[in-house]
Amino acid sequence: MIEQALRLATWNIHMGIGRDGVRDLRRTAGVISRMKVDLIGLQEVDNHSHTAGDDLDLLGSLTGFTVIPGPTMLKETGDYGNALLTNLPLLDVRRYDISYRDYEPRGLLLADLDWQGERVRAAVTHLGLRPAERRYQVKKVIGHLSGLETTPLFLMGDFNEWLLWGRPLRWLQRHFGRLRSPATFPARWPLLCLDQILAEPRQRLHSKQVCRDSQAALASDHLPLLACFAHRAKPSGGIAGLRLAKARPRRFLSVKASRVGPFMQGRESPAGCLPAASYFSQRDSQV
Secondary structure: OOOOOEEEEEEEOHHHEOOOOOEOHHHHHHHHHHHOOOEEEEEEEEEEEEOOEEHHHHHHHHHOOEEEEEEEEEEOOEEEEEEEEEOOOEEEEEEEEOOOOOOOOOEEEEEEEEEOOEEEEEEEEEOOOOHHHHHHHHHHHHHHHHOOOOOOEEEEEEOOOOOOOOHHHHHHHHHHOOOOOOOOEOOOOOOEOOEEEEEEOHHHEEEEEEOOOOOHHHHOOOOOEEEEEOOOOOOOOOHHHOOOOOOOOOOOOOOOOOOOOOOOOOOOOHHHOEEOHHHOOOOEOOO
């Protein structure tokens, strides 16, 4: 690891269900703790509610991290989607809906953090399974990032894109440079580079590697991806310089985010789930 570097990771935790078929969040938390990262983006967070709290509360308690939820669906047992865990001070949170048609709802979670006096932005997402979904969603992600002020940025998540020559990755490479990430899926015999960590300025991102913790390959069907972000360097032009064809506009709900709130009705979702529209506010003023 680079001296004074920010340590970050992304991991699709597969709802806490390991390759042995056992749902064990304590095992998941143990892997996260042993990574010794400053922040980690999570996907497929199946957040069950309990009388004493919920699963994200448990992960936060076991790891000592602040938990920033980014749910995309409401389920009978709780909610489901993305999350960011960090030990850095939280400055701001934004959540955006990047869902495509009536397929599984998807979201983009943005969090501004204070790292040694430098404002940094972490973006966590999980793209769809179909090529048309990913093309639409990458355009939406770029659109949301383009309108923001220039600040160090990490874009991380499960991109579900195995075609290196596919349009979504080509569009991202125009700004972030060549995507050099090790294979993370399937966990037992990794062949596909589905999980990515990208950064702006790109020159500050170093040391991408797969987590080789003895329990990591058992705890999920994906392996965690780790990286380091070097301490201060001269920033480049920012993602605002990236241009794509305009995506079809989509209306977002400006509702203050809270851990639990009303959900959008009348839209079909898998497994009887509803999109977590109340979380998709332009800015979370409750930080």
